[in-house]
Amino acid sequence: MKVKVDGDLCQGHNRCCAFAPNVFDVDDFGEAFALNDGNVAAGEEENARQAIDNCPEFAIKIIEE
Numbered sequence: 001m002k003v004k005v006d007g008d009l010c011q012g013h014n015r016c017c018a019f020a021p022n023v024f025d026v027d028d029f030g031e032a033f034a035l036n037d038g039n040v041a042a043g044e045e046e047n048a049r050q051a052i053d054n055c056p057e058f059a060i061k062i063i064e065e
Contacts (some may be wrong), residue, residue, distance in 0.1 A: 001040040002063040003048055005032045009059035015053035016060060023048045024060075038063060 003023065005016070012030035015022070022044050024032050040048045052060045 001045050001048060002038045002045045003040060003052070004032050004038050004061050004063050005034055006059045007033075011057050011059075013056055015054045015056070019051040019054055020044060020047035024051060032059070034054055034060075053056065 002008070007023070010031045012032070014026055014030065014032060016032050017026060023035060023040055025035055026032050048062075052062065
């Protein structure tokens with residue numbers, strides 16, 4: 001599974017970091033980004049999905065490869 005945060009949509013609510021701190025982090029401006037080039041580690045998929053479902057700006061997408 002791979003995820004991507006759209007920086008144009010992210011408003012810095014950082015709910016993604018609360019649900020999936022091993023998948024997302026925030027920059028110095030409070031905007032979220034995906035760790036590990038967006039690659040979600042095994043066992044973190046459900047947390048990533050919860051982060052996606054709880055993003056009020058719909059700024060996180062699953063990237064199909």
